Amino acid sequence: MRARHLAGLAGGGVALLGLAVAALAQGGGEPQRAIPDPQSGRHFATPETLEIQDDDFQNPAFLWVEEGERAWSHAEGSAGKSCASCHGDAAESMKGVRARYPAFDAKKGRVVTLEQRVNICREENMGAPPLRIDSRPLNAMTTYLGLQSRGMPVQVDISGPARPFFDKGEDFYNTRRGQLDMRCGSCHEDNFGRHLRADLLSQGMSNGFPTYRLKEQRVISLQYRLQGCVNDVRGQAPPMGGEEFTNLEFYLAWRAQGLPVETPAVRR
Amino acid sequence: MRDPRPGLPPSPARRRHGVLLAVALLLATGAAPAATLLPYEVVEDAIPRPLTDKPGDPQRGRAIALDRSKGNCVTCHEMPLRADFQGNLGPPLAGVGGRYNAGELRLRLVDSKRINPESNMPAYYKVEGLRDVRREFAGKPILEAQEVEDVLAFLLTLK
DSSP, X not given: OHHHHHHHHHOSXXXXXXXXXXXXXXXXXXXXXXXXXXXXXXXGSOHHHHHHHTOTTTOTTHHHHHHHHHHHTOOBTTTTBOHHHHHOOHHHHXXXXXXXXXXXXXXXXXXXXXXXHHHHIIIIIIOOOOOOTTOHHHHHHHHHHHHTTTTSBOOOOOSGGGHHHHHHHHHHHHOOBTTTTBOHHHHHTTSTTSEETTEEOOOOOXXXXXXXETTTTEEEOHHHHHHHHHHHTTBOOOOTTSHHHHXXXXXXXXXXXXXXXXXXXXXX | OOOOSTTOOOOHHHHHHTOEEEOOOOOOSSSSOOOOOXXXXXXXXXXXXXXXXXXXXXXXXXXXXXXXXXXXXXXXXXXXXXXXXXXXXXXXXXXXXHHXXXXXXXXXXXHGGGTOTTOOSOOSSOOTTOOSBOGGGTTOOSSOHHHHHXXXXXXXXXX
16 A cells, blocks of 8 residues: 555656665565654634634533533443543543544454543443444543643554554555545645645644534534545445544544644634 | 447457557446446547547536536636636646647546546546445446536637
8 A cells, every 4th residue: 555655656667666675675664654744634724713723712612521521420320430430530530541542452452442442431331331423422522531632742552463453544544435536645645735626625634633513513523524535535434433444543643643632623 | 430339349440559448348346236338449548539429518518517416627626617616636727628639638537547547536437446436326437428528528618
């Protein structure tokens, strides 16, 4: 995948050969970012949108934050526990969590998103039913959790057992799909800064999610946005919360590595 | 003159050119049955012969270029026409009818990846080689053959 993408950038066969040799010399080891110095989506947002994002009193996502904060210490399920029963003060215990998620879960033997982590706690520790992906209560909780990491650099661990999940996410990212036959990078690597009709294309970074979307008038989860992008190329989007989008989300976090968490961002 | 019936062997003239004959009769992989596309012939970087016998209608082509559910060309290209917003993912198309002949433009509409495999321009008359196409579109080209000719007729007015 990577080789194919680089081939597109480099063009000539000679350049391609040079890259292949370079890759072998590295032992095919560490993945290289197509955008080594990423820019947050805020860089591509209008001043009006940023004004809303940068003022917590104006940012409508804070209604979700408040809802999440209330749910944090609200007991639910057969164990009679709340999140706070195990984790105490979220401002301390949840600091940095959003920045390092998705993360490999040794017990599950796979990478899990923050949404899935919340549901694992609900089912296994609280005896409460899982919340539907992208539902209001789950978005409220992840927005509240995300806020505790605001300003911290995204830093996911793709090493060791996490690596195969990362590789699958990278593969999804670079696979052309849909009737329009485009890959994620067709828009977010090859064409950021250009317009698709009225939309200014960003680098498709995930550091602001969950995000308040003005068009939807609600907080949306990252995977809801991903479904939208796949739909836009007339592709069949995989289900939210499933393996494919989970691995893709993991890959996206690595693309955004180093960018500050901006949850909850505001977008058009 | 030309053979609109699919499935026929290439005419001697076609063989003489020693070119690729793209007969898109293949059934799409996956569930949905593929539409049968009219055959066409690629000569170097062009499809010299029209896909249909009826000449393209530039007025209709212009409407298709604007229509989000059809060509939606202005999403990616600036064109010399009025639209609320025009994109610039692709090059501006003013003057494109002077830069290319009809056959060259036809191939760019039908399947631009034949010219540049890394192209981000969708193939408008192609059903195979695509993956995870949303069910409602599976096995169908983005435009019908006549619509391709209509858009082409419009592009040829952009001198």
